[in-house]
Amino acid sequence: MKLFLPALAILFAATLWGAIGIFVKGLAEAGFSSMEIVTVRVVASSAILLLIGMLKNRNLLKIKIKDIYLFVGTGILSIVFFNWCYFTSMNMLSISTAVILLYTAPVFVMVLSVLFLHEKFTVRKIVLLFCTLAGCFLVTGALESGLKQGNPAGYLVGLGSGLGYALYSIFGKAALDKYQTFTITAYTFFVASLFLLPITKIWIKAPLFIDTGIILNVLGLSLLSTVLAYLLYTWGLQAMDSSRAAVLATVEPLTAMIIGFAIFGEKLSPLQLTGAGFILLAVALYNRRNRFTEEKGTESILDG
Numbered sequence: 013m014k015l016f017l018p019a020l021a022i023l024f025a026a027t028l029w030g031a032i033g034i035f036v037k038g039l040a041e042a043g044f045s046s047m048e049i050v051t052v053r054v055v056a057s058s059a060i061l062l063l064i065g066m067l068k069n070r071n072l073l074k075i076k077i078k079d080i081y082l083f084v085g086t087g088i089l090s091i092v093f094f095n096w097c098y099f100t101s102m103n104m105l106s107i108s109t110a111v112i113l114l115y116t117a118p119v120f121v122m123v124l125s126v127l128f129l130h131e132k133f134t135v136r137k138i139v140l141l142f143c144t145l146a147g148c149f150l151v152t153g154a155l156e157s158g159l160k161q162g163n164p165a166g167y168l169v170g171l172g173s174g175l176g177y178a179l180y181s182i183f184g185k186a187a188l189d190k191y192q193t194f195t196i197t198a199y200t201f202f203v204a205s206l207f208l209l210p211i212t213k214i215w216i217k218a219p220l221f222i223d224t225g226i227i228l229n230v231l232g233l234s235l236l237s238t239v240l241a242y243l244l245y246t247w248g249l250q251a252m253d254s255s256r257a258a259v260l261a262t263v264e265p266l267t268a269m270i271i272g273f274a275i276f277g278e279k280l281s282p283l284q285l286t287g288a289g290f291i292l293l294a295v296a297l298y299n300r301r302n303r304f305t306e307e308k309g310t311e312s313i314l315d316g
Contacts, residue, residue, distance in 0.1 A: 014251070015251055015252060017248075018247070018248035018249075018250070018251035018252055019248065019252070019260055020248075021244040021245070021247055021248035022244065022245055022248035022249070022257050022260045022261055023260055023263055024241075024244055025240075025241040025242070025244035025245035025248070025261070026241075026245075026260065026261040026262070026263045026264040026267065027263065027264070027267045028236055028237045028240060028241035028244075029237060029241050029261075029264045029267075030263070030264040030265065030266065030267025030268040030270075030271065031236070031237055031267060031268075031271055032233065032237040032268075033268055033271060033272070034232065034271065034275065035229045035230075035232040035233035035237060036049055036233065037276075038225065038226075038228075038229035039052065039226065039229050039230070039233070042220060042223070042225070042226050042229075043217075043220065044217065044220075046095075046099035046102075047095070047096065047099065047208070047211075047212055048212050048214055048217065049233075050092070050095040050096075050099075050208065051205075051208040051209065051211075051212045051214045052214060052230055052233065052234070053233050053234055053237075053238055054087075054091060054092075054201045054204040054205050054208060054238075055201075055205045055208070055209065055214065056230050056231075056233070056234035056235075056238075057201045057234040057235075057238040057239050057242075058198070058201040058202045058204070058205045060234060060235060060239050061194070061197060061198035061201060061202075061239060062198060062202065064194075065194065065195075065198055072192060072194050072195050072198070073195065073198065074195075075191065075195065075199060076190075079187075079190060079191075080203075082183055082186060082187040082190075082191075082196075083183075083187070083196070083199040083200055083202075083203045084203055085179060085182075085183030085186075086179070086180055086183045086184055086187065086196065086199075086200040086203075087199070087200045087201065087202070087203030087204035087207070088203060088204060088207050089176065089179050089183070090176050090177070090179040090180040090183060090200075091176075091180070091200060091201070091204045092204050092207055092208060093172065093175075093176035093179075094114075094172075094173050094175075094176025094177045094179075094180075095173075095176075097169050097170065097172035097173035097175075097176055098110060098114055098170075098173040098176075100166075100169050101113060101114075101166050101167075101169045101170035101172075101173060104165065104166030104169065104170075105166040105167065105170060110170050110173070111148070111265065112148065112149055112170075113167065113170030113171050113173060113174055114170065114173045114174050114177060115144075115145065115148035115149075115174065115262060115265065116145070116171060116174035117174040117175075117177035117178040117258060118141050118144055118145065118178075118255070118258040118259055118262060119141060119145065119174070120174055120175050120177075120178035120179075121178040121181050121182070121254050121255055121257075121258040122137055122141060122255045122258070124178060124179075124182050124254075125181075125182065125185075125253060125254045125255050128182060129182065129185055129186075129253070129254060131253045131254065131255060137255055140259055140294045141255075141259065143290050143291075143293055143294035144259050144262045144290070144291060144294045146287070146290050147262070147266075147287045147288065147289070147290030147291035147293075147294065148262060148265050148287065148291070149287065150283050150284060150286050150287025150288075150290065151265045151266060151269050151284050151287035151288060151291070178258065180200075181249065181254040181257060181258055182254060184196060184200075184246055184249055185249060185254050188246070188249065188250055193243055193246040193247045193250070194243065196246055197239070197242045197243050197246055200242070201238070201242075245257070245261065248260075259294055262291055262294070263291055263292075265291070266288050266291050266292070269284060269288060
């Protein structure tokens with residue numbers, strides 16, 4: 013039971029990330045570019061987190077200067093880099109191909125965790141990573157449309173999105189040794205904001221923010237799909253290794269698929285439903301306890 017709530021927190025965080033398309037589409041229709049939406053997301057989230065910290069517990073906003081590299085890792089190398097790669101690969105390749113490349117993240121997490129966090133490389137992890145990657149591949153519908161030819165550099169950039177996505181788990185895990193969940197999340201978006209503001213000059217579009225619809229989309233994007241999602245994910249990360257958290261988080265594309273069907277009228281093919289089944293199977297298997305190893309107090313090679 014000790015992993016139930018952390019696993020549930022990560023699953024809920026992934027669900028909120030999967031719902032991000034609702035708010036992104038609303039802002040895009042209002043005239044915001046991809047990177048401007050990223051900037052709105054991190055700046056609004058940073059403001060909310062810093063306000064909460066100042067009102068609730070200012071000690072949570074105290075960090076050591078020597079640890080700023082951790083938040084450069086989560087904020088710039090992960091959040092900013094991953095979003096830039098993701099949106100750029102979408103423009104250079106098909107959207108389905110970009111999504112597939114993004115969800116190479118669990119593989120990057122597994123490899124980086126073994127190299128830098130000294131986590132175990134088990135048979136079970138390999139099997140479950142295969143299930144999640146296969147599921148994500150099918151959910152995108154790429155098997156039906158095919159990997160169409162595109163700019164070769166786009167594939168490299170797309171892989172960069174998977175690497176950037178994975179780096180949050182790696183730097184976040186390291187930061188948890190020194191700081192609480194709230195502190196990590198707040199400084200992740202604060203550092204990302206400082207980096208993006210002078211690049212996008214988002215203040216030029218300030219007149220647009222008087223529109224009620226835009227305000228609601230910004231709040232949904234920042235408060236629900238960012239602040240709450242990252243707090244839940246980082247909290248859940250404390251109780252399990254990075255590889256397991258990354259696998260659980262891959263319910264995000266499943267959520268996006270369901271929302272696309274229910275809200276935007278997108279069709280679900282049999283292959284996409286099969287992919288959804290793969291993802292759910294991986295989540296179920298990863299959370300299934302081995303009764304024998306629990307009783308003996310040992311860990312099997314098949315356990316994460």
